Amino acid sequence: MSNALLEDLTWRGSIAQSTDRVELEKYLADPGASLYLGCDPTAPSLHIGNLVALTLLRRFQLAGYRPIALVGGATGLVGDPSGRSAERSLNEAELVASWVDRIREQLEGFLDFSGKNGAIMANNLDWTAPVSAIEFLRDIGKHFSVNQMLAKDSVASRLESGGISYTEFSYQVMQAFDFLELYRRHSCALQIGGNDQWGNIVAGVDLIRRAEGKSAHALTIPLLAKADGTKFGKTAEGAIWLDPAMTSAYAFFQFFLNSDDRDVEQLLKTFSFRSREEIEALIDSLNANPGAREAHRALAREVTTLIHGADQASKVEAAAKALFGQADIGDLDLETLSSALAELPKVIVKRGEQIPSWVDLVTNSGVVESKSAARRVIKEGGAYLNNEKIRGEDFTPKTSDLLHGQFLLLRKGKRDLIAVEITD
RNA sequence: GGUGGGUUGCCCGAGUGGCCAAUGGGAGCGGACUGUAAAUCCGCCGGCUAUGCCUUCAGUGGUUCAAAUCCACUACCCACCA
Numbered sequence: 106m107s108n109a110l111l112e113d114l115t116w117r118g119s120i121a122q123s124t125d126r127v128e129l130e131k132y133l134a135d136p137g138a139s140l141y142l143g144c145d146p147t148a149p150s151l152h153i154g155n156l157v158a159l160t161l162l163r164r165f166q167l168a169g170y171r172p173i174a175l176v177g178g179a180t181g182l183v184g185d186p187s188g189r190s191a192e193r194s195l196n197e198a199e200l201v202a203s204w205v206d207r208i209r210e211q212l213e214g215f216l217d218f219s220g221k222n223g224a225i226m227a228n229n230l231d232w233t234a235p236v237s238a239i240e241f242l243r244d245i246g247k248h249f250s251v252n253q254m255l256a257k258d259s260v261a262s263r264l265e266s267g268g269i270s271y272t273e274f275s276y277q278v279m280q281a282f283d284f285l286e287l288y289r290r291h292s293c294a295l296q297i298g299g300n301d302q303w304g305n306i307v308a309g310v311d312l313i314r315r316a317e318g319k320s321a322h323a324l325t326i327p328l329l330a331k332a333d334g335t336k337f338g339k340t341a342e343g344a345i346w347l348d349p350a351m352t353s354a355y356a357f358f359q360f361f362l363n364s365d366d367r368d369v370e371q372l373l374k375t376f377s378f379r380s381r382e383e384i385e386a387l388i389d390s391l392n393a394n395p396g397a398r399e400a401h402r403a404l405a406r407e408v409t410t411l412i413h414g415a416d417q418a419s420k421v422e423a424a425a426k427a428l429f430g431q432a433d434i435g436d437l438d439l440e441t442l443s444s445a446l447a448e449l450p451k452v453i454v455k456r457g458e459q460i461p462s463w464v465d466l467v468t469n470s471g472v473v474e475s476k477s478a479a480r481r482v483i484k485e486g487g488a489y490l491n492n493e494k495i496r497g498e499d500f501t502p503k504t505s506d507l508l509h510g511q512f513l514l515l516r517k518g519k520r521d522l523i524a525v526e527i528t529d
Numbered sequence: 530g531g532u533g534g535g536u537u538g539c540c541c542g543a544g545u546g547g548c549c550a551a552u553g554g555g556a557g558c559g560g561a562c563u564g565u566a567a568a569u570c571c572g573c574c575g576g577c578u579a580u581g582c583c584u585u586c587a588g589u590g591g592u593u594c595a596a597a598u599c600c601a602c603u604a605c606c607c608a609c610c611a
Contacts, residue, residue, distance in 0.1 A: 332567080335556090359565075366566050396564040429565060478558075481573060485559040518558075520565050 108133050110168040116381060117374040119161060121300035121327040124310060129322045132294055136169050137222065140295035140324075141287050143229070143280065144212065145177035145185060146204035147196075150348035151211050153338040153360075154329075156412075158299050159215055160376055161326050165297070167378070171222045173293055174212040178205045178230030180280060186273040187259040187301045193273065205230075211347055215411075225291060229283045245282050248315040249308075254278075257304040277308040284309025285316055294321040300328050329375060332367035347412050354413040355421040355448035359520070361405035362398070362425070366391065369400050376408050424448040428514070428522055434492045439509045446512055446524035456527045462501040463488060466515055470523040482517050489516035 108130045114120050123129055132138055142162045144155055151159070166172045181201045184193035209226060216224035236244075254260060254277060263269040284306070287293040294313070296306045306323040313321040329337035338345050345360050346352040352360075364372055370388050377384055391400040402422075410418040424445035427437055437445070450470045454460055461469070464479040467488075473479045480498045482488050488495050490502055491514050502513050502525075513525035 363565060366564095369566095395566075398564065398566075401566080425565080473558090475576065477576065478574085482559065485573065487559045518560090 110164065113381070114161070114164070118371060119326050119375065121325045122303055123324040124307075124322045128320060129295070129324065132322055133170070137171060138295065139171035139173055139225075139291055139293040140165055140297055141173035141175055141227070141284075141293050142297050143175040143177055143180070143283060144208060146181040146201050146208050148344075148346075149204050149207050150346040150351050151208055152344040152346045154299075154344065156347065156408075157329060157375060158297060158326055159212070161297055163215060164378075166216055166222060166224060169222055171225065171291075172216055173225045173227055173287060173291060174216060175227045175229060175283060175287070176205050176209050176212065177283075178202065178228040179233035180229055180276065180283070181205070183276050183279060184273050185259075185276050185280075185305070186263055186269055187276075187305065189259075190262070192268075192270055195272075207348070227287065229279070229286070232286045233279065233282065241282075245278060245285075245312070245316075248312050249278055249281075253311075254308075257308075259301075259304055277305045280305040281308040281312040284321065285312050288313050288317065288319070288321060294319070295324065296321070297324045297326070300325040326375075329371065332365050337368075349413060349417075353421075353448065353450075354409060354417045355424060357412065358405045358409045358418065358421045358425065361408055362401050363520070364401055364404065366395050366401075369404060373400060373404050376411075377404065378411075379403075379407070420444065421448045434514055435508060437508075442508060442512060446514065446526070449522050449524040451524045451526060454525060454527050456529050460502050460504070460513075460525075460527075462499055463490065463495060463515065464498065464500075466502075466513075466525055467517055467523060470515075472517055472521050472523055479517075487518045490514070492516065 110133070111120070111126075111130065140162070142158055144151060144159075162172045162174065178201065181204070182195070182198060184195065186193075205228060209228070213226065218224050218226075254274065255264070257277060259277070260269060260274060263273075280302075284293075284296050287296075296309060298306055303323065303325050306325065310321045310323055313319055331337050344352075345357060349357075361372070369391055373379075373384050373387060379387075387400040387403055390397070406418055406422060409421065413421075423441075424447075427441055427445040428434070428449075434442075450472060452466050452470050460466075463483065464476050467473055467479045467482070468476050473482065479488075483495065483498050483500065486494065488500070490500075490506060491508060506513060507527060508514065511527045515523040515525060517523070
């Protein structure tokens with residue numbers, strides 16, 4: 106073992122598969138070596154599933170290598186069959202283009218574009234769009250064997266279940282073309298990604314060998330699996346997004362804070378940039394005193410800081426502490442209270458207007474999807490106003506319930522807090 | 530192209546004329562325990578201007594006092610044959 110980074114990644118459990126390890130180490134022996142990670146615009150924002158591989162890319166940059174972040178402006182128009190049991194529906198080109206812009210911004214915040222190993226941003230639409238179908242078929246397609254393409258897991262499983270369109274079938278060729286193009290443009294001979302990308306990445310390795318007679322490398326990171334067997338990063342409400350407009354920094358922090366104890370070690374190893382010693386100390390603390398949740402807190406704080414910045418991270422942590430730690434919410438001073446409530450889903454009521462019922466307030470906040478659901482919560486004893494249980498399906502807060510004359514804190518169940526603000 | 534089977538609530542899956550907003554499981558939600566964790570146990574689980582009303586069993590039209598259930602056509606999926 107000669108490469109410190111690979112050694113660290115092995116300890117972290119961040120290596121699922123790689124092409125020949127010795128060859129890979131040789132490639133990485135060059136301090137300026139570059140590598141790329143692609144993200145397809147399938148939504149207006151990246152989510153924490155993408156963050157797994159993105160974190161890996163960042164580790165490479167911190168170790169001195171040059172990262173290339175590729176946004177799949179072209180591949181996003183086609184659709185990756187990997188991990189999908191059914192055909193994707195195609196998104197409008199303008200929509201995908203707008204997602205490309207937003208995702209590019211997110212990627213930019215995650216890497217360092219200055220210095221000698223400054224990151225490079227790429228969009229595969231740049232080299233894919235100008236190529237004619239005939240050129241594509243003759244220059245690229247000729248290197249692919251349909252037999253091998255059919256053997257890929259992503260394709261084979263789809264042939265079992267309902268079939269696959271020619272469009273999605275071609276996806277691996279497009280991704281391989283990207284790898285070849287980045288090899289030609291930037292001498293990039295390593296592609297990383299989630300383990301579900303293995304087949305697509307190897308398609309590129311093969312293409313580079315055939316078209317250029319050169320060897321390229323692949324490295325994948327395991328897809329995170331949760332202890333309870335469900336997919337990491339998905340909640341009932343959907344994915345945890347990196348865009349604060351889609352998942353608030355508060356909700357983002359809470360997501361990590363509420364991690365299953367059994368998952369925390371792997372999450373720390375996957376996402377944390379702390380040293381091995383620090384992480385091991387946190388894990389010791391987790392095992393010794395899980396109720397204190399020091400490791401959960403450190404994880405939540407670090408990842409939230411990375412995505413939302415240190416200011417936001419400390420704000421949402423302070424908010425959670427104030428709102429959950431305090432027995433009597435009325436004891437909080439105005440400043441602490443208002444900054445804590447600022448992080449929560451909020452309902453605005455105009456001063457002087459009738460305060461809506463608890464049911465209406467909670468429904469308006471979007472925390473429950475119907476009034477029936479809100480009424481049910483009251484009936485089942487999970488409804489609170491200012492941390493006091495309320496009863497009666499038609500319960501309506503009174504002016505005298507207002508904290509500092511302008512706020513209400515509603516709660517549904519153990520964790521869901523909602524702020525109500527009276528404004529002029 | 531032929532024949533047969535299928536399409537049910539977030540998912541899986543019962544139901545084959547009224548007792549069906551529709552059995553059961555999973556997910557989800559609330560409660561108890563605890564630590565804003567897990568496991569376990571209990572309850573809930575279409576919507577609403579709510580002792581009633583509205584929308585739902587692929588789509589459309591029909592039979593009937595009455596349909597998820599019967600008939601016709603359309604779309605999609607699966608299986609066997611070619």
